[in-house]
Amino acid sequence: MSSLVKGLFDKHQKVKGTVVLMQKNVLDINELTAAQSAGGVVDSFFDFVGDAAGTVADTATSLFRRSVALWLISATVADGKTGKGKVGEKTYLASVITSLPTLGDKQNAFSIEFEWDNDMGTPGAFYIENYLQGGEFFLVSLTLEDVPNHGTINFVCNSWVYNAKNYKTKRIFFANKTYLPSETPAPLVYYRQEELKTLRGDGTGERKEWERIYDYDVYNDLGDVDKNASLARPVVGGSSTLPYPRRGRTGRKAARKDPKSESRSDTVYLPRDESFGHTKSSDFLVHILKSASQNVIPRLRSIVTLQFHEPEFNTFEDVRSLYEGGIRLPTDILSELSPIPLFKELFRTDGEAALKFPPPKVIQVDHSAWMTDEEFAREMIAGVNPHIIKKLLEFPPKSKLDTQLFGNNTSTITKEHLQPNMVGVTVEQAIQNNKLFILDHHDPLFPYLRKINATETKAYATRTILFLQDDGTLKPLAIELSRPHPQGDSFGPVSKVYLPASEGVEASIWLLAKAYVIVNDSCYHQLVSHWLNTHAVVEPFVIATNRHLSVVHPIHKLLLPHYRDTMNINALARNVLVNAEGIIESTFLWGKYALEMSSVVYKDWVFTEQGLPNDLIKRGVAVEDPTSAYGLRLLIEDYPYASDGLEIWAAIKSWVDEYVNFYYKSDASIAQDSELQAFWKELVEVGHGDLKNATWWFKMQTREELIEACTTLIWIASALHAAVNFGQYPYGGYIVNRPTKSRRFMPEQGSPEYDELAKDYQKSYLRTITPKNDTLTDLTIIEVLSRHASDEQYLGERIEGDLWTSDSQPKESFKRFGKKLAEIEQKLIQRNNDETLRNRNGPVKMPYTLLYPSSEEGLTCRGIPNSVSI
Template sequence: MASLVKGIFNRGEKLKGTVVLMQKNVLDINTLTAVQSPGGIIGGAIGAIGDIAGSLLDTATSFLGRSIAFKLISATTDDGTGKGKVGKQTFLEGLLTSLPTLGDKQTAFSIHFEWDSDMGIPGAFYIDNFMQGEFFLVSLTLEDVPNHGTINFVCNSWVYNSKKYKTGRIFFANKTYIPSETPAPLVYYRKEELKTLRGDGTGERKEWERIYDYDVYNDLGEPDKKSTLARPILGGSSTLPYPRRGRTGKKPTSKDPKSESRSDVVYLPRDESFGHLKSSDFLVYILKSASQNIIPRLRSVVTLQLNEPEFNTFEDVRSLYDGGIKLPTNILSEISPIPLFTELFRSDGESALKFPPPKVVQVDHSAWMTDEEFAREMIAGVNPHIIKILTEFPPKSKLDSQIYGDNTSTITKEHLEPNMSGVTVEEAIQNNRLYILDHHDPLFPYLRKINATDTKAYATRTILFLQNDGTLKPLAIELSRPHPQGDSFGPVSNVYLPASEGVEASIWLLSKAYVVVNDSCYHQLVSHWLNTHAVVEPFIIATNRHLSVVHPIHKLLLPHYRDTMNINALARNVLVNAEGIIESTFLWGGYALEMSSTVYKDWVFTEQGLPYDLLKRGVAVEDPSSPYGIRLLIEDYPYASDGLEIWAAIKSWVEEYVNFYYKSDDAIAQDSELQAFWKELVEVGHGDLKNATWWFKMQTRKELIEACTILIWIASALHAAVNFGQYPYGGYILNRPTKSRRYMPEKGSPEYDELAKNYQKTYLRTITPKNDTLTDLTIIEVLSRHASDEQYLGQRIEGDLWTSDSQPIEAYKRFGKKLAEIEQKLTQRNNDETLRNRNGPVKMPYTLLYPSSEEGLTFRGIPNSISI
């Protein structure tokens, strides 16, 4: 007690400071989802909110003068051993209530440090929490430091009771240094903090820990529960390679010692988890509750109580948005009154469950059926970066012919040329006018297994023609199935052509549905999950293990990692796990992640940047006269043309930033932390591809600029493009079905006769059924929403305090202004009626790459990170 009194009152010559912190969030996701009650998880959670709020809110003064201690560390004066001098311990003091910069739920305290002039300039501090509970430390600001002025420490970290930690919790000032320029008294502390974050690779991780380590995807199945829930391990082999995830150290399962046991709580390094901001918790809580509680109830109601397992007409599907599904009162009463679900589920007072109308049918109910819209969504939809130029005819396969036979396409010139306005196939190829959406090779090896279940599917190829008006016209669709006598006989293929009347028109509509089902699966498992969520996680782990928080590249990349490890952990728990949402409602079923693993074999980091992707797919050519160095062959390509604007802005910002801190290529090669980061990323984080020759060697500024630009592009714009259009396009299941359950009807069969009489019923019996549709809509609406506290490209949660260097701050402000200018430019494009692909028949402007957004379901906005 005596030391406490001395720390507060015996001031003498002191350094004055302000500490900002937050108490444990009242909407902490782990607290909410752990609550059960007779009223179910929902009712229990609402009660929990009240309990937590009552016990935690308005208790800031309980911190006063007790239990939280600080010690400053000098950046300029060592203690004789080379380490920076450590000052005397001091404690929080008076509560500050009038600070204008305080955020929501934040509390500020004054603090004074004994700090003699011979101690030099503070560069770090230790903090001790002697309370039982944790708190979120936002910042420490020191004012009027002699010979220096203000020093800001941006913390944004959870601090637990000090007994939980093996080493002291340390925070650094917002100075930025490459390792060789670190002030000598701070070198030891910088290295020790990184050592702490790496851990020793053993033991089961605990909630309060901050350790970043790698593991394979061995936690997707539950073999101890039942054999059908066993899943192969992804990662660590050449047959099923995969990016690494964060290691949790959970115990192995009994039946498979190489698989990790599962539970509702998944370890994350503490500062990676939700809980620091309220709306992130809202979204994730809705997602988790919907998957574990609401969806099973809805499926039960629809199947058992309402006895309506199928949609019978397209109007039945539209009723989900217009009139809703009539629910028993006892079910609706558990859902509709809850604030978390008032946006997700809307009651009209007549016990109806309604979804918001998807954007694709807000103007026209049937425009989605047109060939123009079918093709337009390949360049302006939710999966707009798969279409490729056709350079050889007929299209060929890369599958091993000894195993799978001859998979060369059976589409002929005679199929195509009647609809090519007098242009021959040779002329069209020569003039860059033939394109292909190819969903054949990734799917075909798995078709026999998939079709042995209750789903029925084809490998598909779609050929398209670039017309004089800039739009794409589908010419033919090839549907391929495995040969009944064995794979080595090659596929059995049929080619279908556009038709507008009679049963042929219905056959053509079904053909397009099989294509879109494949595209939906590839989008969700590859374009979205694998190529953004999964591939970024190893970068986050490697960054935290090897790049100090004061390293310039750590500071550059940090905003683009926000909440990604958390949403990935949640996905492994309820979305991509065995019999989870994706396996249950998408065609690929139990093979979903395994199939994404086979695609990862061909993943190339250096081709993930937009210009390189466009060149690889042949939809652009190099052009030195262009500001982007390339020219689009489909001039009106909304995703590509908008994306190039965003790409160029990101690259310009990164270039300016990197060149400020690195004055030569030698500085890159000599940066010990950067080299350790890149080596481990390649050899461990993406270790299954470590022998690939395309990895950057990370020896030049150019390589570092390219690598950071690609990574930021993936985490921000690419993810935005493939995520936030999910509900606007796919919320109308007729437009983006996720399953096919029947083969194409053959002439003379009862199914063919049914198709001729009632094409809507046949279409609906073929695509995703009602229960799966309700599941899909519930989940993708959550995934398509922006949180109220989202941080968008060009914004930082730390404001201008993320570095003390003024030039990078000014460069970042220019970046933000450039993004605002780009948004105005994109708006003008959408108003240009000569650009027919911008709005299409559905009259749905392409806005997914507008940088800014409000919260909610907006169909626009580029968050910094993969945060949902």
């Protein structure tokens, strides 16, 4: 056959492919369980899906054939008129493939054939249109086989596709190639830019469920003034007075009674691919959280108040009965609550009909070790809020509060208070030798104390001084409790210092003093360390990335796993956790001022200090030392969070360094990257716009800056969040160990409260801290928040497997990163077995496992997910 004739025959070729998708009904647990029924809805779901492969295939074939169309787009051959890549012929899905070995659970695979002439070049993208009436599906991937002169091409999609009539432009997906903007094949430039334009939207209108628009707004949807004037809350963000990171814009109409606030609704818009729903377990976890806040908790309160007439715990044993015997429920209450999914885990199944929580790790070995001074101090460096303690730099500790408004807030702790317990060391010597540390919860709280104490809660601003002993443990030396002056804030605080005691009523007083400290630490942890410094600060990065970094941009591919589910869990939090009279306001000391107080703290947030090494140096708990591992020397050598965290930080940075340097060959390529520059400019000026004038922002002109910024962001979203989240129930599930409220002031000698304390310290302690109703609420919520879903993606893993990029070198680097994390985990296990490291387990015999990279499903107190996903 002549070459001419052969060319004529070869010109018209077919490219075979496989499309993998999942039907909506397989995924949408929220809809399936909306009726709160354990029976009918779920049964009908399984009836529809069917157990037999033939049934699934028949259903899928009839549902999707000629209802889903695709067009291939060339990456190498442009239309002569427009310069855009040539678009191939419209093609429909063909038959269902039931034997694909890589097919995931509940996924359907379809064969497809494209007409693709030789002169069309190599496909680099495709359009897809869904003609199903009212039905969306989750598009997993398209794989093209035997593409002429190329071989296999993979398109990783992982996106919801709605009916075509809902879109102004066709849905487009790109092959798993990675390009800097300047390196994009010319035929794909238009498509790359248009997709980003679609994702940015025009900033107007109320967003609809099927949209994929990313935009910014302030936190003006926390209150509900239209429902009740008491639910009014100030707008957080958009001002120098109450600055805040931005959240995703929904465009809901303004509240009738407050035009600056957004009206509330049961559903909150999210760009569709940010919502739970790609897997069953994530949806189910959210459903549990919703049912807990809307159904379970109100019922629990009525059970305690109306049925049992016991609004208080009387002994620590009463608290432990929640785990050991539970609360026995009347049959009518049981039948009402048992269909709710969360209660299936809380109910005993032995016929005793008792509400029971899992025993928290902090009391699994010893019921009373939490009360020791050593454990009180150890949890400041190995607990759920381990990055607040600082080295004491000056004595006495001073305040940064405005003296004209709040008077002199210098600490009243004296050398005479401290030195008797410092084994002959003076305060000056201890400061010089890095032996004194402070847990300071004074300045953020003091300006709000008068308001807080006007409610049913009663609190103090606190300072705690600790001494680093020769055995590596920390010993608390003194606690200062401060209240506003009765004559006004400008007179400064009224303060009193409490010292350790082990016997008599003084020991009970000391236990209460520690409780006031922990209440403050619990609130700061939940609203600042956890919510603000991980959840809220990451959301602008998610938005800016999607608005300005194309899916084929290397930094988009690097950061994408670390955004998974963050916008969704944040939207849910605004609806049921941090909203007016939500879970946090109802059960934590800061109450209605919670978000406002976190906003005040955000004024001092510095992105460049969120990376672990810089954080340790800022707090004075480490110093730069080129001869030490990671260039730092810890001043508290046995500091579990810091020593474990440095291992993780170094692994992340090494991976990011290799990745960035593969794609950027010079610093000039950073400055010339138009998408990266637009991303960073908008992140600083809009996403974190209230801090845009800060001089510490990276200028994003060098590879070093990009590496540090990406490492810091990944650290925040993964390891930092893991450290402050997954220990909530293991440590705080025993409410006496980490109370969230204080309701009485310290008893004064001669008062009835003092006599009660002397007579029954447990009862007095329990009357002071979080009451029973709030305890049940706290336990219910933090148990859910401390769990890993079965589909969790951990650091070193990617949901796309090996197909996230076609570049082999970054894939090999990522595999090395995963292996390094596995090695680190073994190293951390060995540390926890070293008995000379007393802070690793402490008196409670609870090893520090929160920074172990891997985990199983459930309540494990370990594991580093890629993202802020719960």
